[in-house]
Amino acid sequence: MRRRTSLITAVLAASAVFALVSTASAxxxxxxxxxxxxxxxxxxxxxxENIKKPRAANDPAAAAIPAPANKxxxxxxxxxxxxxxxxWTNYYIDLYVNGEFCATSGPWGDAYCLVPxxxxxxxxxxxxxxxxxxxxxxxxxxxxxxxDWKLTP
Numbered sequence: 779m780r781r782r783t784s785l786i787t788a789v790l791a792a793s794a795v796f797a798l799v800s801t802a803s804a805x806x807x808x809x810x811x812x813x814x815x816x817x818x819x820x821x822x823x824x825x826x827e828n829i830k831k832p833r834a835a836n837d838p839a840a841a842a843i844p845a846p847a848n849k850x851x852x853x854x855x856x857x858x859x860x861x862x863x864x865x866w867t868n869y870y871i872d873l874y875v876n877g878e879f880c881a882t883s884g885p886w887g888d889a890y891c892l893v894p895x896x897x898x899x900x901x902x903x904x905x906x907x908x909x910x911x912x913x914x915x916x917x918x919x920x921x922x923x924x925x926d927w928k929l930t931p
Contacts, residue, residue, distance in 0.1 A: 812926030813919065815902075817867070817912040828901045828916050830877030857895040859921040864888055864928040869904035869912065871929060877901070895922050902929050 820826075863873045865883040873881045873889055876899050881889035898921045902914035914929045 811924065812862075812928065813917060814928040814930060815914040815917055816930050817904075817914055820911045820913060826903065826911075826913075828877065828899075828913070829874055829879075829903070831879060833872055833879040833882070857922075858892050859895045860924050861891045861893055861898070861900065861919075861921060862888060862924060862926045863890070863902065864926055866928060866930045867904070867912075871902045871904045871914070874901040874903070875899070893921055896920070898925075900927055902927075 861873070861875060861880070863871065863881065863883050865871055865885065865887050868885040870885065871883045871889075872879060873883065873891060875891055875893050880891035880893075883889035898919050900915050900917045900919055904912045906912075912931075917927070919925055919927070
């Protein structure tokens with residue numbers, strides 16, 4: 779009887795370890811560190827609901843925006859992460875994070891945005907002279923540390 783009890787205990791312990799390992803693996807897989815998104819073509823000039831705050835023109839009379847911590851500004855207490863836009867096209871692409879303009883990548887180039895760690899909605903848009911555009915996303919992502927977003931034609 780004692781042998782059967784220890785065998786049952788060993789099987790239960792092994793099952794618990796397996797369940798913990800498989801749960802941790804599933805969580806790690808769900809929080810990918812990057813993704814690839816192909817383009818979608820748009821024909822019109824209608825308002826894009828994925829852009830809440832478009833790229834702003836520079837105003838020489840505007841108040842100065844404070845420098846981030848990595849550029850000599852005040853240190854923050856919150857965690858910051860980096861979104862890396864990896865442009866695999868020959869287009870200029872504007873990157874929006876949570877609907878607000880963040881950066882522009884040149885053809886075959888890269889762009890980087892400092893963002894708060896956590897959930898983010900990424901969106902890319904390339905505008906053309908004929909009024910059409912290509913878009914990437916919106917893509918919901920969990921950004922913690924570095925997140926690579928590869929955009930393809």
